[in-house]
Amino acid sequence: MRWSKYFLYTLKETPKEAEIISHIYLIRAGFIRKLASGIYNYMPIFLRTLKKLEKIIREELDKKGAIELLMPVVLPAELWKESGRWYKYGKELWRIKDRKDAEFALGPTHEEIITHIVRTEVSSYRDLPLNLYQIQTKVRDEIRPRFGLMRAREFIMKDGYSFHSSWESLNETYNDMYEAYSNIFKRCGLYFKVVEADTGNIGGSDSHEFMVLADTGEDKIANCKSCDYAANVEKAYTKFNEVIVEDKKPLELIETPDKKSIDELEEFLNLPPEKFMKAFLVEDEEGILYMFLIRGDYEINEAKINNIIGKPWKMATFEALKEANIIEGYAGPIGANLDKVKIFVDYSVRTIVDGITGANKQNYHYKGFYWDRDLPENIEWVNIHVVKPADKCPICGGELEIIRGIEVGHIFKLGTKYSESMKAYYKDKDGKEKPFIMGCYGIGVTRVIQAAIEQNHDENGIIWTKELAPFLIDLILLDLKDEETRNFADNLYKELTDKGFEVIYDDRDARAGFKFKDADLIGFPIHIIIGKKNLKQGLIEIKNRQTQERVKVKVEDFWKALEDILQNIR
RNA sequence: CGGGGCGUAGCUCAGCUUGGCUAGAGCGCGUGCCUUGGGAGCACGAAGUCGCAGGUUCAAAUCCUGCCGCCCCGACCA
The missing domain is CATH 3.90.960.10 (YbaK/aminoacyl-tRNA synthetase-associated domain)
Structure with missing residues (x-):
């Protein structure tokens, strides 16, 4: 992609709507633009990263046998009334009416819909287990949208739902999803922690949250310094050694x-x-x-x-x-x-x-x-206390600390909460009708992208990993009025592209410093700099955005050097 | 919804306290010159219903009332 023909505009100044670094960079680097509170335009460069993340998610879920489908955003109230959540969900459920005054909701999550789909299609235990998912825009009228994509009113979520004829089967899929999620977040270059969680208004029994550790996170986590125990403070508790004394004073x-x-x-x-x-x-x-x-x-x-x-x-x-x-x-x-x-x-x-x-x-x-x-x-x-720093771990007795995290994924064992309320039954081996045992699994897709920035940036801008970078390489042409230099860069751009590299070619008529600042701000992992002075000496400069290292290599050694850097970046 | 703050050019902001001159600056944008390895410089230029509605006044960006929008802190959640 030639930058001069692309749709990408960066900002030098910090927009006042943004407070935290990842939000500031998303705007400054031209990834998102606000349309209304908690509602954003995803600009072309953002869409590239989004598609890469979706690809990672699909690959990891497909490995576990999950099947993708797509449900509507506009949902009839009827199904929500069946589950009872029409009344319980509260104002976050964005309700609308059609021209006939019939009630609908904009989908904040799709337990009701998937349950409806499965109950009408599946009637035998032979078709179970089933693991279905979608990647889709969700709408929630949040009380307080915040921090850009962190808490938006419209956002993209991957939501998955599984159906089983036994708890053992649910546990298996739950563990599969646990693994798949771990792989996804690892591939995104995120430093995260899996914590025990409260189930909130989705309901169900067991539940784990995937937390990207960051000081700006909205969630607080009780984390044991000595063992693996980690839980959302909503769920966490500490262990008290009961004290009984013989010699009691009177009341x-x-x-x-x-x-x-x-x-x-x-x-x-x-x-x-x-x-x-x-x-x-x-x-x-x-x-x-x-x-x-x-x-x-x-x-x-x-x-x-x-x-x-x-x-x-x-x-x-x-x-x-x-x-x-x-x-x-x-x-x-x-x-x-x-x-x-x-x-x-x-x-x-x-x-x-x-x-x-x-x-x-x-x-x-x-x-x-x-x-x-x-x-x-x-x-x-x-246990109804909020744990405090230095409280004892309920598992090993070690010391708890309170750390902050961004919830990017959440998995639940729902059990039969929805299948019972919505009369979703299958016929078991014994010929009896039984409610499906369900699990559900969510990833805040757009939130993951912002969390990745929150965790991977420096004072100059974003530092993308290979897997999420909108373009792997920024080919920066200086001295574009020098024909020889320009021809060289044009050819290199073609060669790189032909070899399958994702390249943005900065052929804009701008000064060197201007282009360098943009390259760092947007955070392309590799910058290849073609300038007249270096080229006359037969040299090309390559910068590794992750380590900030710059090397000058001979033109004939270029491909080898590029290969080396590719091996060494995340 | 409670508490705090903001709304003036595409962006960042000054002007408002104490009403009055043609509403300003920087960035960005256009034209030209100059410059060319870390967001250059000079000149000229385009760009504003001062969030909206009403009121007070000879006169309102400025004072008053109502409304709308946005951000931050709390309860909800991917």
Whole structure:
């Protein structure tokens, strides 16, 4: 491709819409242009990289026997009502109406559609397992689009779904996908980590996320410094060694006038937060009241609260608390009307001895709280804390650290959640109708591209790997008015292209520095520089963008030198 | 949706506090000269409903009201 005839415009200045480096470079290097909040034009050079990534994805999935298809973006509401997600998905589901006022959604994900397809086509266990996928534009009316392609309202996703007649079969495919995803991200030159994940509103049991490690990542990961354990903080928990003492002090009512928060109490009683048990009170849409108890120094993990309650909830109302005999600011399990509130206790509470908790009496707390003596009978132990740095790993007891990551892939074992709600059955060997056991697998395709930039760049621009680079080689012609030099470069361009190299030929009428800056900014892996001065001495210059090394080679040694560099770049 | 900020040429921004002259600069774009190995220089030129609507005023980019759009921080997710 001759640059002078191509559609590619770079920017010298940083556009103000961009904050993080990968977003800035995507815009400056001419890959994307914003059309509306979270909605982008993919420019020609972006499309090249996108197609390369899609090729990698297809190759790795095809190896595992997955089959590609393509579903619509405009989806009838009917199917979403069947699964119940029409009501549960919330405002992210972009709803539209047609001219007859019939309801549709723009597809944010396609569990319902694929389930519908498979239930109408497949009726025997003999056709299972099945692993179907598509690479397609997804639409989600995100609360807050952010960071360019990182969280866009329209983006490209690879979504795959598998159907099985047994959990063993699902596990096999799940592991296949785990492997395929690992291979894909490796080929993209990404440094990533696979972490245990919460399943969110997709639902299901097991789930892993593929996280590209980056400080600008939106996700927090609890990572064990000693073993392989790594989990999204939404899912992560730490292990507490329970403490039981024989010599217990009596439970004692103490006056704590106007001291409601843990901070105030800490100061007032001069005790560390670990001595307190705090209560978090919510009620669900049916008005059922829940009390969550946790040690004073821990935060409550709302994702886990969602999982426990399983339906929408809000902070408890004054009326509900009153009915359960709970006093706001002085709340605790002791003295509450246990018929009116469900109590869940975090394992961190098992470390509290001689602790402080609310007395359900205005201006009073209890002192001398011991979990094994003072908690009511019918409580449930749960992990609802947000892990902190230096907490213990639940597997090996080593130290946890909190790191940041960009979620580029997510795999789930769905089980029968969709097949049951949508009556998707097959006939098993025994002649009985059974719901399909399902898995689902996603890759944020456009997000992967930005994550690759976030992880591979320097102060001059992007550093692409061979596999994702929009062009492998930037052939830079200087002195284009010198006929001899220009002819040489023209011929070299033809030769390189004939040999199958992807080359952009910078034949623009611009100064050297200008072209070098563009080459670095866009980040083509190899720059071949043809200039009059060097050529007169029979020399060609080759620059490796990844190492920043430049070499001058004799014209006759050129192909060998190019080969060497190709061997040595990622 | 809550909190913070922004909206003036294709891009980055100044001007607004304290209303008043023909609305400016740099980059980019066009023409010419000059230059030619790290985003050169000079000259000339084109390019603006000052986000939109209303109001106050002799007079509004500037003050007031409403709306729209965009970015950042929180809850959702590939």
